[in-house]
Amino acid sequence: MAEARQKELMSLRAGWPSEGVRPPRLVSVALGEGTPFSVYQRQQRRWAERLGIQFEAIALPEHTGGETLKARLRALDSDPSVHGILLQHPLPPPLDFFDLVSGLSPEKDVDGVGSVNLGRLVAGRPLQVPAVARAVFSVLKHYRYSIPGRRVVVLGRSETVGLPTALLFLLRGEGGDATVTVAHSRTRELSQTTREAELVVSCAGHPGLLGRQAVRPGAAVVDVGVSTRADPKAPGGMTVVGDADHADLQGYASALTPVPGGIGPVTSVELMANVLRGWALGEGLGTLP
Numbered sequence: 001m002a003e004a005r006q007k008e009l010m011s012l013r014a015g016w017p018s019e020g021v022r023p024p025r026l027v028s029v030a031l032g033e034g035t036p037f038s039v040y041q042r043q044q045r046r047w048a049e050r051l052g053i054q055f056e057a058i059a060l061p062e063h064t065g066g067e068t069l070k071a072r073l074r075a076l077d078s079d080p081s082v083h084g085i086l087l088q089h090p091l092p093p094p095l096d097f098f099d100l101v102s103g104l105s106p107e108k109d110v111d112g113v114g115s116v117n118l119g120r121l122v123a124g125r126p127l128q129v130p131a132v133a134r135a136v137f138s139v140l141k142h143y144r145y146s147i148p149g150r151r152v153v154v155l156g157r158s159e160t161v162g163l164p165t166a167l168l169f170l171l172r173g174e175g176g177d178a179t180v181t182v183a184h185s186r187t188r189e190l191s192q193t194t195r196e197a198e199l200v201v202s203c204a205g206h207p208g209l210l211g212r213q214a215v216r217p218g219a220a221v222v223d224v225g226v227s228t229r230a231d232p233k234a235p236g237g238m239t240v241v242g243d244a245d246h247a248d249l250q251g252y253a254s255a256l257t258p259v260p261g262g263i264g265p266v267t268s269v270e271l272m273a274n275v276l277r278g279w280a281l282g283e284g285l286g287t288l289p
């Protein structure tokens, strides 16, 4: 699925002029070296290179202050050769991730989590949307899953994952028009709520949350959750799992995205789609589907 979306983006790129425009460029900023962020940055570089996007990883000292970080982000933001900026998070307090990314130009905020991008999504005019939320819709589109009128439960309400996903389902038009319930850790009778859905999108990060008791027969499940669990048989003693009990739902749910290998790789491609969207806007080439 990730390959299909990657191919689609590559053919879109091929249709755009390469002369007279700057090449697309993504800059990823992290605090500290040799942290898990370095691993993410290596993955980002790999995906960027696959789509012909220049990539630069910046590792600032771990204890960089808010003003210095803001100034660095401002400089990147005003550099016309930079089309996308990522700020690796969580950040150590008192640094405020939301505040910092909200200072970026909306088209360069390729995480799609700043105040303008969130506001545009709420207003039904999305620009940059968190890649994981886009990935959910890419997968549903790929499998020709019709969304309008569906009863959908989104499990999770974080500003970076659950909430933007729920808002996309609510958008007016072909890819949206769903009837959406957002559930979270304070939802009473959670299983009863999720059983009402034709489609459950689980973004809780809680392994085993969704088994037959919580899913109606024949419902579809998109498993966004990614957690690790001790597994003596797995290399390194850990295995990656989603929110759904995949063994329990096999042959019971009408569709179920795998973990790992489901939403995760598509999210990486959608992040690069956001960079290409920022690039196309920055270079005056139009918009990217």
Ligand SMILES: NC(=O)c1ccc[n+]([C@@H]2O[C@H](COP(=O)([O-])OP(=O)(O)OC[C@H]3O[C@@H](n4cnc5c(N)ncnc54)[C@H](OP(=O)(O)O)[C@@H]3O)[C@@H](O)[C@H]2O)c1
Residues within 6 Å of the ligand: 132, 155, 156, 157, 158, 159, 160, 161, 162, 183, 184, 185, 186, 187, 190, 203, 204, 205, 206, 209, 224, 225, 226, 227, 263, 264, 265, 267, 268
């Ligand atoms: N596949 C990908 O590419 C990708 C990308 C990003 C994130 N993820 C994964 O998506 C998951 C969510 O990420 P996040 O950043 O949104 O996490 P988060 O900030 O911890 O939010 C989790 C959300 O799930 C709710 N929740 C947690 N446990 C629950 C339970 N037992 N029952 C009902 N609701 C529950 C929380 O409710 P409250 O609001 O009440 O606390 C919260 O709204 C994580 O597993 C993360 O690794 C995957």
